[in-house]
Amino acid sequence: MQNLVTVAAEPASQNPLIPALYDIGWSALCLVIILLVVWRFALPRVTKMLDERSAAIEGNIEKADAAQKEAEAVLTEYNKQLADARREAGEIRESAHGDGKKIVAEAKAQATAEAERVMTSAQTQIEAERQSAMVSLRTEVGGIALDLAGNVIGESLSDDQKAQSVVDRFLADLEASEKAAK
Template identity: 70%
Template sequence: MLNALVVVAAEESSNNPLLPAWYDIIWSGVCFLIIAIVVVRVALPRLNKVLDERAAAIEGNIAKADEAQRQAEAALEEYTKQLAEARKEAGDIREAAREDGKRIVADAKAAAAAEAERLTASAHAQIEAERQAALVSLRGEVGTLAVDLAGNVIGESLSDDQRAAAVVERFLADLEASEKAAK
């Protein structure tokens, strides 16, 4: 047995410990070749398919994002345009409201002036009517007083209505003539 150990030790000493045996290299190469064929034929196509699908999904999402961005920009432009139109319309409405306000104020002033003129004319007419009534009343009273005074001055009674009326008319005519001359 000692011989067997020496033989095995001698055989082992001739082999390089860093180099494997030739059968290990062959079997390792066959296993590597089988695994490489399986990877190239089965795993790589599936991996490429998954990567292609992922790339297509990413490109689709990028395209969708670009489309969404274009739509957002279009919506923003539309919104900006509508906002500008709304501001212009609001300005037009404000201007129209100012014009309507000015017109309403002018109409109210004109109506107030017309009403004031009507009231003034009515007041003048009423004053003139009251003046005429006062004149008629005053003529009657002045006539009666003038007849009584004339009767006292003359010393006789002026009870004759025609005669008294003629004296009163003459007195009032003289009074009006003296007023016009004084003016």
Template identity: 75%
Template sequence: MLNALVTVAAEEEAHNPLIPATYDIIWSAVCFVIIAIVVIAVAIPRLNKVLDARSAAIEGNIEKADEAQRQAEAALAEYTQQLADARREAGEIREGARVDGKKIVDEARANAQAEAERITVSAQTQIEAERQAAMISLRQDVGSIALDLAGNVIGETMSEDAKAQAVVDRFLADLEASEKAAQ
């Protein structure tokens, strides 16, 4: 037996531990082939189907995102255009209001000036009429006072005499002429 043990031990020494036994290689190859068939036949098609669905979903989302981006850019361009139009219109309205305001101020100024001229002319006319009335009243009063004084000096009444009235009128006319010449 010792011989048998030595023989078995010698055979084992010749055997390399890094190389598996033939039956292990065969059974491992059979298991590998079965697993490879199952993976190729079942797992890879399902995996491809899931990856294709995911790829289609991603592409759909990318297309939706691109469409949303285009719509956002179009909305931004439209908004920018509307904003520019609104600013231009606001500028036109401001300019129109400025022009209208200037017209209103000019009209009010012209109306005020015309009213002032009318009031001035009316006042001058009224002053001239009052001056004329005062002159007539003054002539009569001065004439009657002068006649009364002259009558008191002479001792006779001169108020009824037409000649005396003509003398007073001539005196006042000479007085007015001398005042105009002095100016």
């Protein structure tokens, strides 16, 4: 302890901001040892890690570029398929429109043919009914005419052949006068 007291009692001739020469030496030696350890062990590991990271980033960039090129190719193919699908849809729409016109034309033709058939059938039926009505009317008019003629003459016209010829003559005269009036 005496040494301490003597050291403390000596006047300070050195500047406290400037270290002693032996401190600078030992500090320099420690610094060199630390730099050698860092340069020998830590620096290669850090360099290796940075190189690996750089390679991984470059690999990811290359993968991203390849993926982007592939995505662009897929997009181009998709746009081409979309254009083809739109064109095909247009063709189908036009075809369907043409088919629709054909179907409408066929339906009109069938409807016209059916209307003609119905009209012909109706005309035939009307003509048959008119003939039937004429026959029925001739019979009734003939019977009435015979009754009237019998009442006028005062005799019964019972001879069917004779009565029929009188009725036919009477109706022929009526038709002739009717045609002359037109």
